[in-house]
Amino acid sequence: GAVVSQHPSRVICKSGTSVKIECRSLDFQATTMFWYRQFPKQSLMLMATSNEGSKATYEQGVEKDKFLINHASLTLSTLTVTSAHPEDSSFYICSANPGLAYNEQFFGPGTRLTVL
Amino acid sequence: AQSVTQLGSHVSVSEGALVLLRCNYSSSVPPYLFWYVQYPNQGLQLLLKYTSAATLVKGINGFEAEFKKSETSFHLTKPSAHMSDAAEYFCAAYGNKLVFGAGTILRVKS
Numbered sequence: 175g176a177v178v179s180q181h182p183s184r185v186i187c188k189s190g191t192s193v194k195i196e197c198r199s200l201d202f203q204a205t206t207m208f209w210y211r212q213f214p215k216q217s218l219m220l221m222a223t224s225n226e227g228s229k230a231t232y233e234q235g236v237e238k239d240k241f242l243i244n245h246a247s248l249t250l251s252t253l254t255v256t257s258a259h260p261e262d263s264s265f266y267i268c269s270a271n272p273g274l275a276y277n278e279q280f281f282g283p284g285t286r287l288t289v290l
Numbered sequence: 291a292q293s294v295t296q297l298g299s300h301v302s303v304s305e306g307a308l309v310l311l312r313c314n315y316s317s318s319v320p321p322y323l324f325w326y327v328q329y330p331n332q333g334l335q336l337l338l339k340y341t342s343a344a345t346l347v348k349g350i351n352g353f354e355a356e357f358k359k360s361e362t363s364f365h366l367t368k369p370s371a372h373m374s375d376a377a378e379y380f381c382a383a384y385g386n387k388l389v390f391g392a393g394t395i396l397r398v399k400s
Contacts, residue, residue: 178333208388217380217390218334267333277322277384281333 177201178270180282187258188290195253195285197268203248204270208279209241212265224251258289292317294383296391304399309353309368311394313381316362321383323364325355328378328393337379340364351375371398 177200187193197207205226210218222232222243230243240262242254251270255262265286269279297312315321322341326334338349345357355366364381376398381391 180333217392219390220387223387265331269334277388278324278336278339279388281326281335283333284331286331 176272176280178268178280178282180266180268180285182285183283184286184288186288186290189259190257192254192256193258193287195255195266195268195287197251197253197270197282199249199270199272199280202270202272204251204272205248206271207245207251208269208271209243209251209253210267210269212267212284214265218267221253255287258287260289263287263289292321292383292385292389294381294389294391296379296381296394298394299392300395300397302397302399303371305373306370309366309371309375309396311366311379311381311396313355313364313366313391314362315364315381315383317383317385321385323355323357324382324384324388325349325353325364325366326380326382328380334380337366371396373398373400 179198181196207224209221211221212218221236222230224230224243224245226245232238245251265284267284269281293316295314324339325337328334337353338347340347340357348354353368378393378395380393
């Protein structure tokens with residue numbers, strides 16, 4: 175149980191285009207999902223907290239107009255990287271909390287974004 | 291602000307040897323603590339968690355961690371390393387959000 179999927183697993187796009195990444199909780203409902211970014215050889219940094227039916231809460235320094243988050247249902251959150259540039263190339267990982275205590279999060283397999 | 295420090299970005303052990311990965315947290319109030327493992331190009335898998343119950347926490351794959359408040363530590367151990375344990379390990383603490391340490395890459399030599 176508690177499986178989180180992400181799609182796509184890898185995406186390569188040209189600079190200036192937008193890319194949408196989906197995060198789904200497959201066997202549970204998640205009122206809260208999280209989006210992290212991981213640069214090579216670095217740790218995960220929380221980008222934003224996504225709450226179903228409301229606006230996402232972004233961490234300091236994360237451009238909300240560049241990283242659009244939509245949490246339209248209890249099993250789906252999407253991250254859209256708008257007008258992507260090479261510096262946006264990174265590993266994006268989502269996680270979901272099925273309402274467990276201690277904010278226990280289940281992580282997706284990640285999406286490798288490469289912007290040319 | 292809460293922070294997590296993992297001592298040693300790389301740890302190398304021989305197969306069958308003890309694994310010790312160090313983690314210290316900075317918080318006036320002991321947070322909830324987690325250890326995750328990440329294999330290349332994959333997401334994170336929870337190994338174990340501390341939630342203020344028992345201070346010695348047992349996890350999956352033979353790993354365990356001991357919470358020591360006096361040392362603000364939550365070190366991860368495994369008595370006997372296996373080749374399949376080679377991966378990157380992250381310690382994380384939850385106060386009002388999940389904060390990760392920088393990670394430790396474990397190499398297991400045959």
